[in-house]
Amino acid sequence: MATILVVDDELGIRALLSEILSDEGHTIELAENATQARAVRERMRPDLVLLDIWMPDVDGVTLLKEWGSAGLLTMPVIMMSGHGTIDTAVEATKFGAIAFLEKPITLQKLLRAVEQALVKTAPPRPAPASPGMPSYARAEMSPLQTAPASIGGNSHMPGNSLASEQSFELDRPLREARDAFEKSYFEFHLAKENGSMTRVAEKTGLERTHLYRKLKQLGVDLSRNKRGGTG
Structure with missing residues (x-):
């Protein structure tokens, strides 16, 4: 920011x-x-x-x-x-x-x-504390970001968040299940990219205007994904 x-x-x-x-x-x-x-x-x-x-x-x-x-x-x-x-x-x-x-x-x-x-x-970013995920990413990772990561893996296993279980409940109409998945998918990328619509559009392969319409349709709260007052 x-x-x-x-x-x-x-x-x-x-x-x-x-x-x-x-x-x-x-x-x-x-x-x-x-x-x-x-x-x-x-x-x-x-x-x-x-x-x-x-x-x-x-x-x-x-x-x-x-x-x-x-x-x-x-x-x-x-x-x-x-x-x-x-x-x-x-x-x-x-x-x-x-x-x-x-x-x-x-x-x-x-x-x-x-x-x-x-x-x-910009000043140089500090080196990661360990291989894999940088330290700043680990520190800022939220439950919103970690839940979708289990999609297709062990999301059905005990210990996962309630939000994850509710989002991917299969005993519902296909459209509702698809919308729930897409909403979590976009929320994950918005959180990961600190609310940058440009980078989310690039990551998801959507045109920016199409992305806006999609997020509005899914009811994604854009305000909570925007970067805050820290640099």
Whole structure:
């Protein structure tokens, strides 16, 4: 999870990016011009900035240069523009931008750029305490994650959770049994991926929009699977 500052003078762009990135578990700060962006940067240190180039007061490249010269460019910056050129992208990169996104920005390109930017700046993850499952995964593993792992194995044996037994009770109509299995299946992957719809879509082989519809149909509670306030 990261804190991301989105700077764009278009309300629709800010709202869309905020919705998408919030869904991925990030905390979003919004600014519609350079003045507001400076205030947010002064108040906090975002992990990433999505910065529009063409803004009414001060353009994004000028703000990027300003932060760089003042020693405030301590976070990766991704530039955005609907009227950018190769020269503009090169100039932005020259002054410290890590990437350039051309509007209209596709979901796939946005999430890939954000993920790559955050990976490049993230501290190294500690080595696993033992072979197999990393220590952080063992510590955060919940009953929700462990129950579906027994599907097809010894889920019928004593000692398994009541939820597991109820979810896979075979003495019920096929549709109900299938829905129960699918709900647990998606809940397992949501918990495993910390609520990231993008990674769940990749793991399950579903289109993101199809995945949303499926989760809604199954009554999966997305709010409890979203990443919390820890980084």
